[in-house]
Amino acid sequence: MKKVRRKMMKMDKYMSCVDFLLYSTFRISIREGAMSEDEIIDKLIESAYQDATRQGAFYALIKKEYENNLKEKANDARDEAKKELKNKIIKFNTYDEFNNWYNDLCEEIIGKFKKFNEEFRDSKKKFEECNKEFKEISENNEPLFSYGNAQKWVNMTIKNIYVVGALCEIMNIQHRFCEISKKFISKDIEKQLHIPIDNYILESIWNEENKKMWEEIEEEQKETQSDKSSLVKEIYCKNNKNKMKKYSADVVKPWSKWTKDDYTLFKKKFDENIKIPENQSPLEWENEHWINIALQKRK
Structure with missing residues (x-):
């Protein structure tokens, strides 16, 4: 009994370390009753978005001189895309063909940013036409939020879920979030996952x-x-x-x-x-x- 008690005390100590690590990294807690699986998924998606937009570099390209409330519109597009991403993650089924699911999701995210990308391009062009000294070399009118950003957002979201889910398994943590993470850690799916490209x-x-x-x-x-x-x-x-x-x-x-x-x-x-x-x-x-x-x- 003493050995079991000591082992449990040791696990409790490790659990507090894991909980601290997860909260300081993702702002999530897997402590019982602390956060719902819904809240955890939200935070992991938000963390992935930061990676996908290069920790703010994306927003730095939206100059205030372009006007047209572009940063707010980028955030609106982000929020719409986040809903889609979260919904698809939660409803993902291991019987789905992963690559098709993945490609459709990236396309849907790009679609959410389509209007923003168009307004950004038009505002930038208008500003540069009026301020020739600020004119930059534009590469084929490329969108500010690209497929590259979308793949990073989706792939990092899945990776975050994968990492936290793996920790839950190692620590034998029972949380409703694990029902979602187990789908991506399963042997059938984990070999199909894409690598976040950076x-x-x-x-x-x-x-x-x-x-x-x-x-x-x-x-x-x-x-x-x-x-x-x-x-x-x-x-x-x-x-x-x-x-x-x-x-x-x-x-x-x-x-x-x-x-x-x-x-x-x-x-x-x-x-x-x-x-x-x-x-x-x-x-x-x-x-x-x-x-x-x-x-x-x-x-």
């Missing part, structure tokens, strides 16, 4: 080992994309065709500007060329590679 992940696979993938993207995009909108801009150094350039926005289009075609092409070539170990899910692979780059950045 600079760290792109940099982690920009190397000699994976140059074939980048060459295939470069070759295939020639049929559908102009040089200005290319996903891969330039792989090798001009003075040394055998040496890959250093990873930067000059060699691969920033993920926040990706179109659906960019994402589809990248995902196709990634799946064909990157071999994720059988004992890993895509998100476990992503965790490892993301952290490796993050640690390198500290040096």
